Amino acid sequence: MYNHQEIDAQWQNAWVSQKTFATPSAADPRPKMYILDMFPYPSGSGLHVGHLFGYMGSDVLARTARMQGKAVLHPMGWDAFGLPAENFAIKTGVHPALSTKQNAAAYRTQLQAAGLSYDWDREIDTSDPEYYKWTQWLFQLLYKRGLAYRKEGLVNWCPKCQTVLANEQVVGGQCERCQTVVIQRNLEQWYFKITDYAQRLIDDIETVDWPERIKAIQRNWIGRSEGAHIPFSVVNDTKVLTAFTTRPDTLFGVSYVVIAPEHQLLDTLAPESHKEAIATFRAQIAQETELERTQLVQEKRGVDTGIRVLHPITKQELPVWTADYVLATYGTGVVMGVPAHDERDAAFAEKYGLPSTVVLDGEPFAHAGAATLLASGDFTSKQNTKETMQAITKVAGGEWTITYRLRDWLVSRQRFWGAPIPMRSEVGTRNLELVPSEQLPVELPMDVDFLPTGQSPLAVADHWRLYEDGGTTYEREADTLDTFVCSSWYFLRFCNPHTHDQAFDPEAVKHWMPVDMYIGGAEHAAMHLLYARFITKVLFDEGLVPFKEPFQTLRNQGMILGPDHQKMSKSKGNVISAAETIAEYGADTFRTYELFMGPYDQEKPWSTTGIVGVRRFLEKVWALQEKAVAPVADETELHLINQAIAAVTTEIEATRFNTAIAKMMECVNALGKQFAITRDTYEKLLLILNPFAPHFTEELWHTVLGHADMCSLAEWPSVDERYLQSAAATYAVQINGKTRGTISMATDASETEVVAAAKEEQNVARYLTEGEVVKTIFVPGRVVSFVVK
RNA sequence: GCCAUGGUGGCGGAAUGGUAGACGCAGCGGUCUUAAAAACCGCAGCCUGUAAUGGGCGUGCGGGUUCGACUCCCGCCCGUGGCACCA
Numbered sequence: 043m044y045n046h047q048e049i050d051a052q053w054q055n056a057w058v059s060q061k062t063f064a065t066p067s068a069a070d071p072r073p074k075m076y077i078l079d080m081f082p083y084p085s086g087s088g089l090h091v092g093h094l095f096g097y098m099g100s101d102v103l104a105r106t107a108r109m110q111g112k113a114v115l116h117p118m119g120w121d122a123f124g125l126p127a128e129n130f131a132i133k134t135g136v137h138p139a140l141s142t143k144q145n146a147a148a149y150r151t152q153l154q155a156a157g158l159s160y161d162w163d164r165e166i167d168t169s170d171p172e173y174y175k176w177t178q179w180l181f182q183l184l185y186k187r188g189l190a191y192r193k194e195g196l197v198n199w200c201p202k203c204q205t206v207l208a209n210e211q212v213v214g215g216q217c218e219r220c221q222t223v224v225i226q227r228n229l230e231q232w233y234f235k236i237t238d239y240a241q242r243l244i245d246d247i248e249t250v251d252w253p254e255r256i257k258a259i260q261r262n263w264i265g266r267s268e269g270a271h272i273p274f275s276v277v278n279d280t281k282v283l284t285a286f287t288t289r290p291d292t293l294f295g296v297s298y299v300v301i302a303p304e305h306q307l308l309d310t311l312a313p314e315s316h317k318e319a320i321a322t323f324r325a326q327i328a329q330e331t332e333l334e335r336t337q338l339v340q341e342k343r344g345v346d347t348g349i350r351v352l353h354p355i356t357k358q359e360l361p362v363w364t365a366d367y368v369l370a371t372y373g374t375g376v377v378m379g380v381p382a383h384d385e386r387d388a389a390f391a392e393k394y395g396l397p398s399t400v401v402l403d404g405e406p407f408a409h410a411g412a413a414t415l416l417a418s419g420d421f422t423s424k425q426n427t428k429e430t431m432q433a434i435t436k437v438a439g440g441e442w443t444i445t446y447r448l449r450d451w452l453v454s455r456q457r458f459w460g461a462p463i464p465m466r467s468e469v470g471t472r473n474l475e476l477v478p479s480e481q482l483p484v485e486l487p488m489d490v491d492f493l494p495t496g497q498s499p500l501a502v503a504d505h506w507r508l509y510e511d512g513g514t515t516y517e518r519e520a521d522t523l524d525t526f527v528c529s530s531w532y533f534l535r536f537c538n539p540h541t542h543d544q545a546f547d548p549e550a551v552k553h554w555m556p557v558d559m560y561i562g563g564a565e566h567a568a569m570h571l572l573y574a575r576f577i578t579k580v581l582f583d584e585g586l587v588p589f590k591e592p593f594q595t596l597r598n599q600g601m602i603l604g605p606d607h608q609k610m611s612k613s614k615g616n617v618i619s620a621a622e623t624i625a626e627y628g629a630d631t632f633r634t635y636e637l638f639m640g641p642y643d644q645e646k647p648w649s650t651t652g653i654v655g656v657r658r659f660l661e662k663v664w665a666l667q668e669k670a671v672a673p674v675a676d677e678t679e680l681h682l683i684n685q686a687i688a689a690v691t692t693e694i695e696a697t698r699f700n701t702a703i704a705k706m707m708e709c710v711n712a713l714g715k716q717f718a719i720t721r722d723t724y725e726k727l728l729l730i731l732n733p734f735a736p737h738f739t740e741e742l743w744h745t746v747l748g749h750a751d752m753c754s755l756a757e758w759p760s761v762d763e764r765y766l767q768s769a770a771a772t773y774a775v776q777i778n779g780k781t782r783g784t785i786s787m788a789t790d791a792s793e794t795e796v797v798a799a800a801k802e803e804q805n806v807a808r809y810l811t812e813g814e815v816v817k818t819i820f821v822p823g824r825v826v827s828f829v830v831k
Numbered sequence: 832g833c834c835a836u837g838g839u840g841g842c843g844g845a846a847u848g849g850u851a852g853a854c855g856c857a858g859c860g861g862u863c864u865u866a867a868a869a870a871c872c873g874c875a876g877c878c879u880g881u882a883a884u885g886g887g888c889g890u891g892c893g894g895g896u897u898c899g900a901c902u903c904c905c906g907c908c909c910g911u912g913g914c915a916c917c918a
Contacts, residue, residue, distance in 0.1 A: 704854035774850040779899040
């Protein structure tokens with residue numbers, strides 16, 4: 043038995059004091075490798091085994107890369123702004139600045155206890171004025187480029203958090219953080235114009251190596267739709283209502299037009315006779331939450347607006363309705379009603395007795411698929427191809443166009459613990475201007491009552507909000523920035539975190555970026571990753587970075603479930619503490635077990651019994667030192683170790699850590715059956731095991747092998763190709779596809795020899811007498827297959 | 832509904848179209864021990880057979896391609912995640 047507690051502590055201390063994992067300078071000639079974890083929010087509760095799982099994988103990659111001669115940047119920091127610290131402060135009275143620092147220190151200790159090889163000299167904290175000064179700078183950059191703006195409109199409001207939320211932070215009609223049902227409010231807020239980048243965000247996703255499901259979520263979220271704007275001119279008015287449709291081939295089936303209840307033109311165009319009915323209808327739906335409107339109330343409701351428009355081709359007069367099933371925020375807020383070919387229109391038309399005309403053959407509500415146009419004027423009997431749709435659009439005086447589901451990113455928050463928005467206005471005016479750059483950072487005041495009231499705590503802190511500058515009194519913007527703004531550029535700061543006069547050092551960024559391997563949870567697919575890509579593109583356009591995508595390769599770690607196959611949570615009592623596991627089994631067993639459990643990107647349950655198997659494996663490696671006394675290696679030993687090196691190397695590269703560990707187990711089991719092995723083989727074994735079990739191998743490296751340097755920085759062993767192939771091969775011998783026997787042959791045996799031997803195999807011979815061999819298939823090293831009739 | 836992803840022993844899982852179940856857990860048998868634990872050695876998908884180098888079945892279901900399919904193709908079922916009155 044080896045003493046894991048002593049060994050863990052000893053090597054962790056050595057790595058920290060000797061700065062073993064310091065990042066090489068940008069002048070280092072070795073190829074660079076930037077391996078990044080999604081940095082955590084340092085919460086008050088301790089880390090469980092699932093939190094650390096993602097960091098295990100990136101750590102193995104970073105450690106392997108170092109040993110393979112790469113200059114590695116592997117940093118860690120804290121996404122420290124955000125609601126939990128503020129809520130904790132409200133409950134306990136401890137200032138967020140203080141609790142955040144304490145939590146970060148506790149996290150650092152725990153990450154070090156797991157043996158993670160971060161360069162702690164590069165630690166960053168987004169709530170540090172040194173950092174958020176540059177988050178504010180970034181805001182101002184977007185403002186100057188016309189990409190940050192204020193707008194009044196309906197926004198998502200979380201009644202519990204007492205703040206607005208971005209669309210991405212509303213999940214299933216609920217607040218992403220506290221699961222409270224989100225309501226709609228009409229407020230003036232700050233936005234980033236991410237919609238300007240919708241097409242580029244779709245296009246460039248093809249250039250990165252990310253899991254397909256993450257790419258799909260992003261494409262889905264951006265939601266590109268090709269279609270047409272079709273103008274419907276208003277009767278007795280010069281105005282035009284423009285509808286968006288993806289199906290101009292159904293234009294001749296339009297029997298009415300629907301305008302969203304919130305649409306601005308509705309008030310302007312509606313005749314006096316109908317205004318009261320419209321107002322009543324609006325009041326009715328305004329009372330309901332988005333959730334009720336979309337999920338609970340499936341029945342479509344609407345009223346006739348009294349407005350009449352002309353069909354752009356037939357010039358037939360059509361009624362305009364307003365209805366709750368049409369959204370103001372998508373397309374033009376106006377849709378054409380085609381009851382014969384749209385399920386929603388069908389339901390609505392049936393309820394209100396609106397006419398329906400069939401204009402396509404085949405399935406009425408087919409979303410895709412070829413159909414022939416019917417009763418469609420000059421277009422009758424044409425196929426509903428894109429060409430036909432574009433031709434109809436042209437005749438109707440419309441335009442072919444593209445619409446996105448993506449909305450602009452709402453970045454202002456009515457909370458305290460975030461970066462203040464660096465804008466001001468002269469008191470009594472609403473003339474917004476940038477806070478002069480030399481006055482950045484706009485620091486958060488420490489002496490503010492931050493109880494949430496629905497407006498920003500900073501708004502009532504007059505001693506902070508109002509200030510004199512050059513004889514003029516200004517009032518500051520009192521909202522803070524969404525914490526996702528802070529995390530949308532931190533990977534740039536890591537390249538040179540101590541640069542003082544700029545957000546990031548362009549030379550360092552040019553050297554280290556883009557991130558070669560980014561590891562984190564899939565829950566950020568539509569938020570952080572989208573925002574970070576957007577900000578990177580803005581910085582590219584500004585000429586500040588020479589790349590368009592920040593994360594070249596992305597991998598998601600799967601979730602670790604409790605032993606009961608349920609998501610770990612305090613209330614279920616199935617949380618496995620990382621600290622306790624490390625204390626009991628040691629950091630090396632913990633690390634190796636987590637990565638052995640299964641595929642890295644899949645979720646899998648923790649097994650309290652399974653971990654002992656990994657501990658046994660490490661004990662076997664420990665015990666193997668007794669056998670490392672052979673003067674020369676035999677063929678078997680050479681095959682075993684070289685096959686292990688080759689397999690482990692490729693498996694790590696492919697982030698298949700579980701099979702890498704299985705290969706080492708096989709190798710160790712087989713080496714244990716040898717009478718003795720060489721020190722050379724033992725040394726190579728320790729080297730390939732080091733990324734997984736760094737403390738343990740470091741100890742053996744020094745005490746048994748007598749090295750003075752660090753195993754963690756030693757050179758990765760190379761493979762001797764001569765020993766990759768075994769001397770003998772086992773052939774399966776098949777009759778009509780069924781294996782009827784096996785034969786062992788020399789690897790270099792010829793086809794003739796193998797086939798002859800196969801025919802002599804006892805059981806095979808029996809089957810061969812049953813008929814004629816009409817065909818023989820030979821797969822070198824694997825199979826001989828006879829087709830017998 | 833659309834998009835993505837998965838379905839293999841008692842359990843976690845492994846398998847460039849080539850002996851399905853590697854590796855590990857749990858289990859069973861043995862060695863050692865007064866005994867137990869630990870460690871070590873062995874067995875181990877299911878059914879069948881006195882036996883084996885035997886036979887049959889077997890990777891969610893139904894078809895297909897192939898000498899040969901967990902793997903490729905077609906059609907389904909179920910689980911998970913994302914989006915959704917998006918026109």
